[in-house]
Amino acid sequence: MTDIAYKIVDAAEWRAAVxxxxxxxxxxxxxxGYIHMSTEAQxxxxxxxxxxGRTNLLLLNVDLSRFGDDLVWEPSRGGDLFPHLYAPLPVAxxxxxxxxxxxADGEMxxxxDQ
Structure with a gap:
């Protein structure tokens, strides 16, 4: 497993979270009931x-080494293991x-980069 995961969030929601x-x-x-995250490959x-088709998004790099039992790697798409956080995500x-x-065609x- 990796120590870094990624969370895509609405920028306004993240400002409120901060x-x-x-x-x-x-x-x-x-x-x-959990916060969905992805690995770099996912x-x-x-x-x-x-x-x-969404704009005003943020890609968050999340340090997974800071979590204990609240972080669970669970199978999802095609059996791939995804990091799921069963607790609020601390901004820190x-x-x-x-x-x-x-x-619209799914390119980030x-x-x-512009």
Whole structure:
């Protein structure tokens, strides 16, 4: 497993989370009972499947070494193991963020690459 995972968030939701010191999750996270994250290898497909056509997004780098039993690697798409956090995401565990959007055909476009 890896020590870094990625979380795609709405930029406005993240600003609110920073003010609170923690991110409780997007609607899908709250409905499923855990915060969905992806590895680097899973990221492009996650963006394509769940965020196509979206703008004002942030890609968060999350330091997984800071979590104990609240982090569970569980099978999802095609049996791939995804990192799921069964707790709020502390803002302090995010080591970097990048603004981006996802085109209608699912390509990630980072603002700092333009």
């Amino acid at each position: 003010a609170e010191g923690r991110y409780d999750g997007a609607a899908v996270d709250l409905a499923d 990221l492009a497909e996650t963006a394509r499947r769940h965020f196509s 565990t995010v080591t970097a963020s990048r603004a981006f959007s996802v085109t 476009t980072f603002e700092d």
